Amino acid sequence: MILAGFFTREEFNRTVLSAFPIPDRPTLANYKSLVTGTVTAAVTKYMGNTILRTVYSTLFAVLTSFLAGFVFSRLKFKGRGALFLVLLATQTIPLTIAIIPTYLEFARFPWAGGNDIFVGGTGILNTWWVYLIGGPAMNIMGMFLVKQSLEKVPIELDEAAKMDGAGTLRLMFQILFPLQLPVVAYIAITTALGTWNDFITPFFYTSSDDLLTLPGAIARLSSISSGAGGTINYPLIITLGLGNTIPAVLIFFFFQRYIVQGLANSGVKG
Known part of the structure; x- marks a missing residue:
């Protein structure tokens, strides 16, 4: 891929590529396009959209996964086990099956894009709401890991904190959350990688060049x-x-140890 970037379009099309293709007339035009963009590819805009979407989705996934893990590990309510199994079961559904239902859901989103009870419209298709509402989701694997990890934290810690006057929010974010940093790091890294490489959402649910991310472009x-x-x-x-x-x-490369540490932290008793 690195060497192919030095080819011109014309030379590339007439060259029989090998494992290490060497162009006769190397050019930096493609790498300049990667930094500054071209007429057909506003790379800096695509990269900015990708970064914004990745950061937002990662923060959203970390927060919701931790909250859900806390609920399933600490709170007792009717149907907790069944709901937890339903959430885990969603991981068996291939992503491609959800493309058309998701498209229809976005297109029929109420009170958006001309939609009302009488007239149809485009919903939230081709808007930033695709990324803000439809893009982020709870990391089910992350929720499972947080639940498993929190269940290994003695409940006496919660009771001691409450005796010292800590409320639920303080217990969650000042006491329990720091103990889950390896798992949180795993959730953040895997979500960031998945969002960064996602081309399905921008490719199928947007058409404006201003909304494209780099993979979609x-x-x-x-x-x-x-x-x-x-x-x-x-x-x-x-x-x-x-x-x-x-x-x-x-x-x-730089954060792989946190992935291993996060998995180990939720699966090994301490």
Whole structure:
């Protein structure tokens, strides 16, 4: 991928690629496009959208996963076990099955995009609400890990905190939350990686160039990057793909120990 980025469109199309392709006339145009963008690919805008969406979804997933894990580990209510099993069962549903129902849900979202009880409209399709409402979700695996980890924290700690005057929120975020940092780190890293690489949401539920993330833009470049000769600019697509891959690789490389630590923290008694 690195070497392919030095090819021009024309030379790439007439070259039989090997494991280490070397262009006859190297160019930095594709790497400049990765930094500054092109007429057909506003890379800086796509990268900004990707970063904003990733940060928002990660914070949302961490918060909801911790709250749900706390509820299922500490609170007693009727149907708790059944509800927990239902949430776990959702993980067996392939993502592709939900694409069409999700699209219809967004399109029929009430009181948005012209929708009311009499006239249909576009709902929240092709708006930032796709990312704000439909994008983030509770990390079910994270919820499970938080629940398992909290169940290993003695309930006496909660009782001692309450005797000292701590309310529920203080107990949750000042006492229990710091104990779950390895699990929280796992949730944050896996959610960030999944959101960063997600192309389905922007590709299927948005059409505006202002809402595209980098993975969604790369998926569309096969049709919008064709030149006058009708050839696809594969070197540009490969270079943008490389730019999308590097941050994810760096995140995993530097934080992989937290992934292992988070899993171990929830599965090993201390």
